[in-house]
Amino acid sequence: MVIEKLTLHNFRNYEDETFTFGEGLNVLTGRNAQGKTNCAEAVFYLCTGTSLRIRHDRQLIRLGAPCAHIAARARTRFGSVTLEASVFENKRELFVNGNKVTRAADFVGNMNSVFFSPGELRLIQDGPDERRRFLNLSISQTSREYCTALARYQRILDQRNNLLKERDASLILETLPVWDEQLAVYAARIVRHRRRYLSRLSPLAQEAHAFLTDGAEQLSLAMDGKYPDDEEEIMDKLVREFAASRERDMRLGFTSVGPHRDDIRISINGTDARGYSSQGQARTAALSLKLAETEIFRELSGEAPVLILDDVMSELDLPRRKKLLDRVKDIQCILTCTHAERFLSGTPCTKCRIREGKIVP
Ligand SMILES: Nc1ncnc2c1ncn2[C@@H]1O[C@H](COP(=O)(O)OP(=O)(O)OP(=O)(O)O)[C@@H](O)[C@H]1O
Ligand SMILES: [Mg+2]
Numbered sequence: 629m630v631i632e633k634l635t636l637h638n639f640r641n642y643e644d645e646t647f648t649f650g651e652g653l654n655v656l657t658g659r660n661a662q663g664k665t666n667c668a669e670a671v672f673y674l675c676t677g678t679s680l681r682i683r684h685d686r687q688l689i690r691l692g693a694p695c696a697h698i699a700a701r702a703r704t705r706f707g708s709v710t711l712e713a714s715v716f717e718n719k720r721e722l723f724v725n726g727n728k729v730t731r732a733a734d735f736v737g738n739m740n741s742v743f744f745s746p747g748e749l750r751l752i753q754d755g756p757d758e759r760r761r762f763l764n765l766s767i768s769q770t771s772r773e774y775c776t777a778l779a780r781y782q783r784i785l786d787q788r789n790n791l792l793k794e795r796d797a798s799l800i801l802e803t804l805p806v807w808d809e810q811l812a813v814y815a816a817r818i819v820r821h822r823r824r825y826l827s828r829l830s831p832l833a834q835e836a837h838a839f840l841t842d843g844a845e846q847l848s849l850a851m852d853g854k855y856p857d858d859e860e861e862i863m864d865k866l867v868r869e870f871a872a873s874r875e876r877d878m879r880l881g882f883t884s885v886g887p888h889r890d891d892i893r894i895s896i897n898g899t900d901a902r903g904y905s906s907q908g909q910a911r912t913a914a915l916s917l918k919l920a921e922t923e924i925f926r927e928l929s930g931e932a933p934v935l936i937l938d939d940v941m942s943e944l945d946l947p948r949r950k951k952l953l954d955r956v957k958d959i960q961c962i963l964t965c966t967h968a969e970r971f972l973s974g975t976p977c978t979k980c981r982i983r984e985g986k987i988v989p
Contacts, residue, residue, distance in 0.1 A: 629933060630934075632701050635698065641984070642666065647667060649978060650960075652960065652961065652977065653977035654962045655977050656965075662982045672743045673713060675739045676768070680747070686717055697712070697714050697715075699712040733779070742918050749914055763826075766925075770925060771821060777821070778814075781811065784811045788804070792877050792878055792880075815886050816859045816862040819862050819887050820862065830848065837896075837912060849892055866886065919955065
């Protein structure tokens with residue numbers, strides 16, 4: 629897959645700008661705070677319908693403007709596809725090939741991208757939220773079924789949580805079993821997808837990590853939740869767990885068990901990466917996860933996603949930069965950095981310099 633064109637209108641610090649990307653490596657340079665990450669973010673938003681930097685879509689709108697509009701044209705193995713998003717103060721509109729779509733599942737996955745930025749360290753060092761978000765985003769991009777199951781699970785979970793805050797205990801106990809049954813259906817589907825995804829991701833991430841560390845470190849990933857193999861059995865188990873945690877949940881006012889609480893255990897050389905890894909190890913592990921994610925996209929959809937490497941070079945030593953570039957040379961890559969450094973010498977690429985939200989001619 630290749631993104632050929634990206635148009636930004638009142639998006640972040642861009643008023644009106646159009647980027648033309650080449651097939652392989654695209655390098656966006658510019659000083660701090662000029663719009664490099666913003667451009668990368670727009671690509672990611674069109675791929676996933678979300679951004680990792682925002683709490684609310686309205687942050688994407690250029691300050692003082694009524695709405696933001698972003699559009700991209702990509703060449704995929706199914707032909708050309710155009711994606712557009714209009715973001716307003718309190719709503720957004722999404723279009724695929726000019727047709728309005730109302731469900732996120734119809735939008736997500738038309739273009740795929742993998743985003744790596746220094747903030748991805750959180751994936752290794754922070755709590756389970758970050759890792760679940762990673763799983764949810766990457767699986768959603770390749771599976772509509774997962775995307776839909778996740779949305780339904782979240783909706784039922786919200787309803788169950790609202791019910792748990794009711795004062796009338798008998799009403800709660802009467803209604804909960806109905807929610808629990810439904811919640812378990814989608815929960816089991818989510819667990820099945822996550823497990824399959826992780827069993828693919830794990831060896832690929834291990835291989836990438838060994839590559840980046842020259843075999844010095846071994847990375848391993850495992851699902852934290854314990855579930856039976858069969859989806860029906862997972863469902864039964866979850867129904868029992870939801871029932872068993874009812875009283876505690878009523879006390880807490882939220883649902884304390886289920887896949888929304890699961891985690892991935894990441895270890896380096898057998899030690900839990902979260903509590904023990906160094907900055908450099910965590911950075912490399914996060915990068916390995918992303919490179920593995922890129923491979924999975926390639927396997928599942930038959931073509932590589934766009935790899936966005938935001939500000940990653942400044943954190944790697946020269947041999948690793950070279951290795952990374954070598955590894956990604958056959959896919960479209962959008963790389964941002966403050967200046968095109970030595971590591972680029974001799975590497976063919978499309979360069980673009982950005983200043984104050986504009987491409988420098
Ligand atoms: N909604 C918005 N409206 C207007 N400007 C915005 C908006 N959101 C962010 N900006 C501005 O966009 C500018 C560029 O941000 P961006 O993150 O793209 O910088 P960058 O080029 O990646 O810089 P760095 O090298 O520091 O990472 C920042 O100065 C920021 O304040
Ligand atoms: Mg930046």
